[in-house]
Amino acid sequence: MTAETAYHGEMGRQFALQATDSPYNAHTDRPAMLKLAGEVSGLRVLDVGCGAGHYAAELLRTGARQVVGVEGSEALLEAARERLGHRAVLHRHDLEEPLPFLADQSFDLAVMALVYHHIDARAQLLAELRRVLRPGGTLLVSTTHPTGDWQYFGGSYFTSERVELAFGDGFTLSYWRMTLEQFLGELLGAGFVLEELVEPRATEAARLVDARRHDKTHQQPLFLAVRLRRP
DSSP: OOTTTSOOHHHHHHHHHHHTTOTTIIIIIHHHHHHHHOOOTTOEEEEETOTTSHHHHHHHHTTOSEEEEEESOHHHHHHHHHHHTTSSEEEEOOTTSOOTTSOTTOEEEEEEESOGGGOSOHHHHHHHHHHHEEEEEEEEEEEEOHHHHHHHHOSOTTOOEEEEEEETTTEEEEEEEOOHHHHHHHHHHTTOEEEEEEOOOOOTHHHHHOHHHHHHHTTSOOEEEEEEEOO
């Protein structure tokens, strides 16, 4: 995520707030990814683009031995520090750059929730994640659904381009729209093995927050999540 597209300042603060109980982040993506993670007790976990620390908090609650978060936005890191205190190790770092401060084969699990599509240097990032995961380790990745992006932005399904989406109070999200073939091809091409793919739908808790958005996730594809293994 480039410096220009990271969630800085007020945008980061708004995102941190809405991610706490939003129908999409809190009640669609997060439960699906945590289910894919399975049992995390005793694991050392890397939270890639850790945001406001929602994933880290849940992973620690369910028994992770240690969580290390990497995030480029100081505003989101401030929210993560408030949420986590000293329970996680947090690094401010641009994910477009390598991760030299992380040791080889030092993590059992890496979680990259709704971050991948923001990154330009995706091949480099995947190579770094393969480096820091132990053999047999797990990588979880979620992204916007290629079909959902096609339905929203129109044009050719096979278009690969940066798109912009309105967010919050006058802000814009910038991310890569890509096909399913490209998304999976990049992950498999980086040497990971696909173990499971899901198209998350909102939990019942989302209905209490926003019934319309809850129903939308059950009618059209909005997100995609995969579990991969590092051989």
